[in-house]
Amino acid sequence: MKIDIKKDDKGQKYVELDVYGYDLINNPLLNKGRSFSHEERVNFKLRGIVPPSNFPLEEIVDKNFQVILDKSTDLERHIYLRSLQDRNETLFYALLNKYIEKIMPLVYTPTVGLACQHFGQIYRRPRGVFISHPNRDAIDEILDHDYFDGTEVIVVSDGERILGLGDQGAGGMGIPIGKLSLYTGCAGIAPNKTLPIILDVGTDNEQLLNDPLYIGWRHKRIRGAEYDEFIDKFVTAVKKRFPKVLLQWEDFAQPNALKLLNRYKNELCTFNDDIQGTASIVVGALLAATIASGVPLAKQKIIVVGAGSAGVGIANLILDAMVDDGITREDAYKAFFMVDRYGLITDNIESLDFQKPFSRKSSDIAEWRVANSQNINLLETVINSGATMLIGVSAQGGIFTREVIKALAKNTERPIVFPLSNPTEKCEANPHDVLDWTDAKAIVGTGTAYSPYETVNGPKRIDQVNNSYIFPGLGLGVLAIGATRVTDRMFLIAAKALAAISPVNHNKDGNLLPPLSEVRNVSRDIAIAVAEEAIREGLTTYGHDLNRVEIEEIIDDYIWEPVYLPYYLKK
Ligand SMILES: NC(=O)C1=CN([C@@H]2O[C@H](COP(=O)(O)OP(=O)(O)OC[C@H]3O[C@@H](n4cnc5c(N)ncnc54)[C@H](O)[C@@H]3O)[C@@H](O)[C@H]2O)C=CC1
Numbered sequence: 230m231k232i233d234i235k236k237d238d239k240g241q242k243y244v245e246l247d248v249y250g251y252d253l254i255n256n257p258l259l260n261k262g263r264s265f266s267h268e269e270r271v272n273f274k275l276r277g278i279v280p281p282s283n284f285p286l287e288e289i290v291d292k293n294f295q296v297i298l299d300k301s302t303d304l305e306r307h308i309y310l311r312s313l314q315d316r317n318e319t320l321f322y323a324l325l326n327k328y329i330e331k332i333m334p335l336v337y338t339p340t341v342g343l344a345c346q347h348f349g350q351i352y353r354r355p356r357g358v359f360i361s362h363p364n365r366d367a368i369d370e371i372l373d374h375d376y377f378d379g380t381e382v383i384v385v386s387d388g389e390r391i392l393g394l395g396d397q398g399a400g401g402m403g404i405p406i407g408k409l410s411l412y413t414g415c416a417g418i419a420p421n422k423t424l425p426i427i428l429d430v431g432t433d434n435e436q437l438l439n440d441p442l443y444i445g446w447r448h449k450r451i452r453g454a455e456y457d458e459f460i461d462k463f464v465t466a467v468k469k470r471f472p473k474v475l476l477q478w479e480d481f482a483q484p485n486a487l488k489l490l491n492r493y494k495n496e497l498c499t500f501n502d503d504i505q506g507t508a509s510i511v512v513g514a515l516l517a518a519t520i521a522s523g524v525p526l527a528k529q530k531i532i533v534v535g536a537g538s539a540g541v542g543i544a545n546l547i548l549d550a551m552v553d554d555g556i557t558r559e560d561a562y563k564a565f566f567m568v569d570r571y572g573l574i575t576d577n578i579e580s581l582d583f584q585k586p587f588s589r590k591s592s593d594i595a596e597w598r599v600a601n602s603q604n605i606n607l608l609e610t611v612i613n614s615g616a617t618m619l620i621g622v623s624a625q626g627g628i629f630t631r632e633v634i635k636a637l638a639k640n641t642e643r644p645i646v647f648p649l650s651n652p653t654e655k656c657e658a659n660p661h662d663v664l665d666w667t668d669a670k671a672i673v674g675t676g677t678a679y680s681p682y683e684t685v686n687g688p689k690r691i692d693q694v695n696n697s698y699i700f701p702g703l704g705l706g707v708l709a710i711g712a713t714r715v716t717d718r719m720f721l722i723a724a725k726a727l728a729a730i731s732p733v734n735h736n737k738d739g740n741l742l743p744p745l746s747e748v749r750n751v752s753r754d755i756a757i758a759v760a761e762e763a764i765r766e767g768l769t770t771y772g773h774d775l776n777r778v779e780i781e782e783i784i785d786d787y788i789w790e791p792v793y794l795p796y797y798l799k800k
């Protein structure tokens with residue numbers, strides 16, 4: 230819904246409303262629980278339906294945090310948090326902001342994976358939009374509700390590749406909800422501006438099809454022309470209803486992810502987070518890691534394990550970063566080795582598609598000592614390539630074995646190891662093991678949150694190399710400055726902005742990424758850099774004469790804080 234936040238003469242923000250009684254307290258965007266003032270209770274007909282006691286927000290935040298700690302499983306904590314969000318968004322986000330390190334893993338990876346798998350059982354209240362294929366001719370009507378009037382950013386999934394958990398059908402809705410929570414929690418995009426959408430095109434997950442509580446359309450996935458037509462109808466309806474919206478594609482399976490991005494990237498303001506957001510966080514963390522390791526980008530040799538959407542997106546953006554550093558594109562390609570399920574990708578493989586530029590020429594590896602040159606495994610690739618870095622986006626838990634990591638550590642003093650697959654059980658290696666196997670020499674980052682690693686100098690945080698460090702800030706910049714498109718260059722700029730504030734700039738043994746407790750500042754820095762880039766590329770109505778201070782003001786003005794603003798009657 231549209232919520233018009235105004236400022237009085239003294240700069241104090243307030244909201245004017247003509248919503249009363251149950252309509253007010255049942256609206257999670259407006260509800261203040263037990264914290265309505267006396268005046269508000271009188272003006273908005275709340276006396277008697279809100280208990281007479283009045284608690285400040287801060288106190289309620291701490292009480293709720295204690296309730297969450299007392300629960301016995303993370304899924305129960307997730308259920309509680311989601312129902313809190315559906316009841317009172319300001320309170321939910323105040324809690325997320327204050328205790329982000331503890332709350333984020335409960336609303337996002339790893340727990341959100343479990344929530345998607347159990348979506349039918351834990352479903353309580355509607356949130357966002359389910360666009361099912363049988364309703365394909367009613368999309369305009371579905372998006373028409375006044376409640377969606379304020380929408381500025383959509384995260385959409387079709388549920389086919391939820392984290393590394395595969396097809397979760399309509400249960401994949403947990404991901405758009407979780408990602409949008411981070412737009413608000415990590416960057417301050419107002420919750421009324423966010424809309425999660427699941428495109429319910431069926432599921433090929435037999436367990437879900439046989440689950441009496443399955444929430445979606447009980448049908449095999451539609452594919453081919455039928456699927457494409459449906460997506461086209463969806464995009465057409467979105468453009469009509471929300472012409473300026475930022476549309477984020479999330480967790481689509483490989484055959485669709487890049488195809489859809491390429492089809493729509495010049496039609497509206499859109500990006501694919503798994504391809505582009507992931508690439509950006511990896512480049513940001515890698516640039517920081519080169520400071521820690523002392524081995525510059527030009528000297529890194531990189532194995533990407535899992536040549537899918539994320540893997541190829543990552544390789545392409547690292548390549549752009551190398552070219553930006555003055556390396557020729559041709560030389561930059563030589564730094565990469567892609568390993569997929571059938572081993573090292575070489576020009577012997579006929580079915581290559583978007584991976585092709587990264588395939589190795591058979592002649593280049595003719596001297597390699599391998600058991601079968603038609604199927605060169607990861608260990609052989611590590612040994613023969615002299616790799617200095619290993620990136621895992623394969624969704625194959627544990628494939629960075631002790632042997633693989635030990636071999637990598639023989640190639641370089643400080644190997645960079647990023648096992649990025651989510652959730653926890655799909656992670657290519659436990660970061661604590663990687664550190665143990667390398668006498669803590671490895672520079673490690675994982676996709677999912679892990680507990681700190683104990684060192685003689687005390688606990689060291691494990692960096693969470695997850696696109697959640699990028700997309701909220703990028704979205705903030707794009708939305709605040711009114712950019713009409715999201716470009717590849719913006720992701721490189723975002724990565725560099727992140728690397729610029731890495732703790733390693735002050736301490737070579739420090740973390741690659743700032744702690745989550747600082748993520749809102751990180752997002753703000755990324756937003757400023759992205760907004761500047763949008764202006765440079767002529768993608769906004771702002772002119773080149775806008776200076777940095779003015780850009781900062783625009784962004785700060787756009788940021789929403791989870792506080793209870795005073796409500797006054799609409800005149
Ligand atoms: N940390 C982060 O921010 C992000 C992490 N991811 C994670 O990356 C994983 C992959 O995501 P996508 O690239 O979108 O999926 P995808 O399905 O497009 O790609 C996965 C690739 O891994 C390959 N693969 C399967 N078994 C393999 C094996 N044994 N060895 C090597 N490769 C193998 C597949 O053939 C496929 O090409 C997921 O687990 C996801 O959670 C994805 C996006 C962001």
Ligand SMILES: CC(=O)C(=O)O
Nearest residue numbers: 392480503651695696
């Ligand atoms: C983090 C993320 O986007 C994924 O695992 O798919």
Ligand SMILES: [Mg+2]
Nearest residue numbers: 392479480503
């Ligand atoms: Mg994703």
